[in-house]
Amino acid sequence: MVSVTELRVVGSAEPDDVRGTEAAVYPDWESVYEDNVVGIYQLVFRKVGNAADAEDLAAEVLMQTLKTLRLPAPVHNVRAYLVKTARTVLADHWRRYYAAKEAAAELQQVPPDALTSPRNSDAAERAQRLLALLPDHSRRILELRFLRGYSVREAADELGVTESNARVLQFRALRKAADLELEVLR
Amino acid sequence: MTDSPADRVARFVDDLLHRRRPRRFDATQEEVEAMTAAAGMVSARVGADLPDKAALDRIHRRLAATLDESPALDRHVTRRMLLRTFGTAAAAMVIGVGLDEVVTRQGKPPAEAGGGGSTVLMPDAGAWRPVASVTQLPAGHAMTVSTGAIDAVIVNDGGAISAVSGICTHLGCKLQPDDAGRKLDCPCHQTAFGWSGKVLYYRLKAEPASLPQIPSRVNGDQIELFVV
Numbered sequence: 001m002v003s004v005t006e007l008r009v010v011g012s013a014e015p016d017d018v019r020g021t022e023a024a025v026y027p028d029w030e031s032v033y034e035d036n037v038v039g040i041y042q043l044v045f046r047k048v049g050n051a052a053d054a055e056d057l058a059a060e061v062l063m064q065t066l067k068t069l070r071l072p073a074p075v076h077n078v079r080a081y082l083v084k085t086a087r088t089v090l091a092d093h094w095r096r097y098y099a100a101k102e103a104a105a106e107l108q109q110v111p112p113d114a115l116t117s118p119r120n121s122d123a124a125e126r127a128q129r130l131l132a133l134l135p136d137h138s139r140r141i142l143e144l145r146f147l148r149g150y151s152v153r154e155a156a157d158e159l160g161v162t163e164s165n166a167r168v169l170q171f172r173a174l175r176k177a178a179d180l181e182l183e184v185l186r
Numbered sequence: 187m188t189d190s191p192a193d194r195v196a197r198f199v200d201d202l203l204h205r206r207r208p209r210r211f212d213a214t215q216e217e218v219e220a221m222t223a224a225a226g227m228v229s230a231r232v233g234a235d236l237p238d239k240a241a242l243d244r245i246h247r248r249l250a251a252t253l254d255e256s257p258a259l260d261r262h263v264t265r266r267m268l269l270r271t272f273g274t275a276a277a278a279m280v281i282g283v284g285l286d287e288v289v290t291r292q293g294k295p296p297a298e299a300g301g302g303g304s305t306v307l308m309p310d311a312g313a314w315r316p317v318a319s320v321t322q323l324p325a326g327h328a329m330t331v332s333t334g335a336i337d338a339v340i341v342n343d344g345g346a347i348s349a350v351s352g353i354c355t356h357l358g359c360k361l362q363p364d365d366a367g368r369k370l371d372c373p374c375h376q377t378a379f380g381w382s383g384k385v386l387y388y389r390l391k392a393e394p395a396s397l398p399q400i401p402s403r404v405n406g407d408q409i410e411l412f413v414v
Contacts, residue, residue, distance in 0.1 A: 037245065038237060038357045045235035049225030052207035055237065059245045063252050098221070099212040127230030146227040148313065149203060152196055164192075170199065171192035174220035174227075181223065 024075045029066070032078055037062070039115040040082060046123055047090050047110075057093060061086045079115040086110065130177050133184060138173035145170060195220045202228045233337040236358045316408040323347070323409065328363035328370065328381060336413045338400050339363060339370055341381045349402040349411055350383040355395040370397070 026032045040061050045054035064085050069078065087110055094100035127146075131139050137159075144155040156166035189197075194211055198221050201208040213221065229235045237245075317331040318340060328341040330352050337352040339361060350370075352361050359374035369386055370379045376389040383397030401412035 178219035
């Protein structure tokens, strides 16, 4: 148990305790797991969008890594390996459950250093930037659905279109967002 | 039943928005692209892509089971070490249950913009959402609330109502209010924030960022947050 005296109180931080991760080494699984489990979960969640799949996939990434990774190893290398494994596991997921042949190409967007900045703000900023680049009607349907939680029917009413048209509008807007992500934001 | 790509993707999006595991189907490449974009959009909600304690517990149990099935792995990682590792990590990830978590999902159109107080989480488009009644939050108390889009902590400091993000800026663990200490504790790495969102202390290599403030107001007997 850590006593309060060991906690660093703001204003009296000791700078010599701050180390860059580039030169650091993971000595054991304890450090790999604690440092990365949340980041891996976030990484895969952002590609599948739901907690149940994200949990399965995060566990799979860790299990595959556990079986093959030799420690100690540099932090940078371990994280790059985890990301590479995550790409493979995600590609398998889309192939197995949605018959996707080319999901791997989409996943190449995941940068090798994806685990170094796992904060949610990245995903939020990315979505806002994408929305800003979309044409008005595409942006509107995605804002209503994803940011305000409208149902298709509520969004259709708001936009003055039929439910069927709202679904088509949503599909096209998501396609445009996917294209933009590949072309502009990478 | 015949349905179009737009119908199938709409069903997928509905599942994501209702936090269900999506139904499986054979998708075209175009549909997969749209579905991946939808996953990215869902992840943009603050806190949406963070695991809860139960999920972390299950992940660690699966890893422990993998070791049981593969004794050869003991050459480079002992089961005892893994259990100790995951025991520590799981214990550190204990996430408190919010007081009367309030989930509102009003389909009302955006109200007047404003509220001020923060440039960090002030979205371009949003709405005032009620999250609790004033009577639920007496002076000197803080409570966690969720709008479905955001996890926040609302604070009544001597009658002044304010709100900050309820997610630690380090690794995204959910904060737990400590009214007696007038602070918000992160259960993961012994970090605490003041009611204003400023870091009080931490046990990390570097000081984490302050908590973003969330515009708040009292409207009638309701405390409202400005969220997307």
